[in-house]
Amino acid sequence: MQEEALRVAGCQVIRAEKKTGTSREGRSELDILLQFLRPGDTLIITRIDRLARSLKDLQDIVHELKEKGVTLKATEQPVDTATAAGKAFFDMLGVFAEFETNLRRERQMEGIAAAKVRGVYKGRKPKIDPEEVRRLHAEEKLSPSVIARQLGIARSSVYRFLPRTGGNAKEVGKE
Incomplete structure (x- = not known):
């Protein structure tokens, strides 16, 4: 549905990824997109929370876009960073996206705690x-x-499960 909305909005290039918007880490498609944009371009998204769910990440992305001379528009929200009203609305949506993420995380932690008490988790x-x-x-x-290597785990994990060797290790310079 999102890709169709972007096509209807006239997007010539559409980038998509399945990574969460809660962090910019590991979002290679977003990185490619930000490198691809040129002055005068408009980045069109369906909703603000599709771009980022952290207010800081949203502001960082918008700052990068502004430095490049790129504007941001959303198809489902009245966001257009080329206008003062659009910028203000964008900031409010960013606050609510982060708030929603934090609420979801709190509910998840409450659910895990309750499941642990019941012995289910x-x-x-x-x-x-x-x-x-x-x-x-x-x-x-x-x-x-x-x-x-054989088990596909970190060497430090292997050491955790091996018996301690005690006094077998020599200090450098001492015998």
């Missing part, structure tokens, strides 16, 4: 089998690096 399933780590180390004499 156990957290995510462990990715690492400690017994397998110990077996590979003891029986197959594999090093922590090889075990980590």
Whole structure:
């Protein structure tokens, strides 16, 4: 539906990604889009929360767009950063998008806490089998690096499951 709305709005290039708007990290399509825009362009989005859900990220993006001479418009909201009213409305929508994200996070945490009290919530399933780590180390004499590579985990995770060696380590310069 969003892509269709952008086509109807006359967009020539449409970029989409499935990453959440709660953070700019890992949003490669957004990065490509911001690099692609040139002075005089207009970035059209369907809604503000599709661009970012953090007020700071929204303001940073708009600041980048302004520096490039690019305006921002939304198809479902009266946002046009070329006008004072559009900028003000944009800021208000940004505040509400961040507020909604924070409320959702609070409700999620409350739900998890209640589930823990009932004994229903156990957290995510462990990715690492400690017994397998110990077996590979003891029986197959594999090093922590090889075990980590083989299991697709960090070497520090391997060390967590191995017995401490105590006084076997030598300090540099002491014998």
